[in-house]
Amino acid sequence: MAFFSSFASWAILSLVLIFGVIVLKAEARPKAFFVFGDSLVDSGNNNYLATTARADAPPYGIDYPTRRPTGRFSNGYNIPDLISQQLGSESPLPYLSPQLRGEKLLVGANFASAGIGILNDTGIQFVNIIRMYRQYEHFEEYQRRVATQIGASQAKLLVNQALVLITVGGNDFVNNYYLVPYSARSRQYPLPEYVKFLISEYKKLLLKLxxxxxxxxxxxxTGPLGCVPAEMAQRGTNGQCSPELEQAAGLFNPQLESMLLELNRNLRSDVFIAANTARMHNNFVSNPQAFGFTTSKVACCGQGPYNGLGLCTPLSNLCPNRDLYAFWDAFHPSEKANKLIVEGIMSGSKSYMNPMNLSTILALDVYT
Structure with a gap:
């Protein structure tokens, strides 16, 4: 009888604990999510700036739920939106949005700004953009704001447990080194040395983060720099990708991954996850039909060869079915292409996500 009573008590306690864990999990807030980088991940910060690097006019946002432009360089959702959906969370607001206050702050924030690069002299033609050092200053300011709301220790925990996405580097080639013939950086460095310089500067940014x-x-x-419609139109020949920019991406991406793994070894923790988005892109760039696209060369919105010249505007050519195009505009993937990229981020093998994919990260973090 005593055994039964003891067993019954243990069983009831176990059920209570299990139920408690389930309730806690159900009530737990999703991870906060912070985004840094350029136009591939900007969700509208540049709307608040006096710059030409903006996506706040139609037909941008034509497939977004509101059917209105939001500042995303997409016909619909961008990569941060789609990752947020995987986290079970709403998308973090642009840091400059006046709506980012109260409970919205605890979701995270998007600090990205179209046109920026690793280097401060990248994108100078856009003038008023939020360069990486300034994005970090905003992040520090964000943490002070959150600390006043939930306390310093909880704010620190929120940041430490958050997911962070950083997407930067492509503009350092297309809007710097190759922006004009004989650019200042191309006169300063041969391409292999420029890539090494970028990697060393990026390492500093990541350590600061x-x-x-x-x-x-x-x-x-970077994505397939030489195969975006803009570079196909300006530098490609006979429908081929630009060899110079493909060489640049081919040098940059492997060195970036090696640098990230080195940082992890030094930190003795898998802090930095290398997402090989170039390989993800190249899958549907090289074989678009296999992924349901009719073309990976012509942008849905634009003008000129491959719809790759100038901006996407209300006067541009506009395809009727965006899901058939790998590229939305001259530089940016369509929403459907973004979904394929995020699928790779979530479940890609080690050749795509090193040392692990996001699904593995989320599963591990449940138990830590």
Whole structure:
């Protein structure tokens, strides 16, 4: 009888604990999510700036739920939106949005700004954009704001447990080194040395991000720089990708991944996750039909060869079915292409996500 009573008590306690864990899980807030980088991940910060690097006019946003432009360089959702959906969370608001206050602050924030690069002299033609050092200043300011709301220790925990995405580097080639013939940077460095310089500067940015509290950081490489419609129109020949920019991406991305793995070894933790978005892109760029696209050369919105010249505007050519196009405009993937990229981020093998994919990260973090 005593055994039964003891067993019954243990069983009831176990059920209570299990039920308690289930309730806690159900009530737990999803991870906060912070985004840094350029137009591939900008969700509208540049709407608040006097710059030409904006996506706040139609037909941008034509497939977004509101059917209105939001500042995303997409026909619909961008990569941060789609990752947020995987986190079970709403998308973090642009840091400059006046709506980012109260409970919205605890979701995270998007600090990205179209046109920026690793280097401060990248995108100078856009004038008023939020360069990386300034994005970090905003992040520090964000943490002070959150600390006043939930306390310093909880704010630190929120940041340490958050997911961070950083996407930067492509503009350092297309809007710097190759922006004009005989650019200042191309006169200063041969391409291999320029790539080494970029990697060394990027390493400093990532270590600063670690110092600011980032502990789970997805770092994307460049996309297929030479195969975007803009470069096909301006530098490609006979429908082929630009060899110079493909060489640049081919040098940059492997060195970026090696640098991230070195940082992890030095930190003795898998802080930085290399997302090989170039390989993800190249899958549907090289074989678009296999992924349901009719073309990976012509942008849905634009003008000129491959719809690759100038901006996407209300006067541009506009395709009727965006899901058939790998590229939305001259530089940016369509929403459907973004979904394929995020599928790779979530479940890609080690050749796509090194040392692990996002699904593995989320599963591990449940138990830590």
């Amino acid at each position: 670690y110092d600011l509290g980032g502990r789970r950081v997805l770092v994307t490489g």
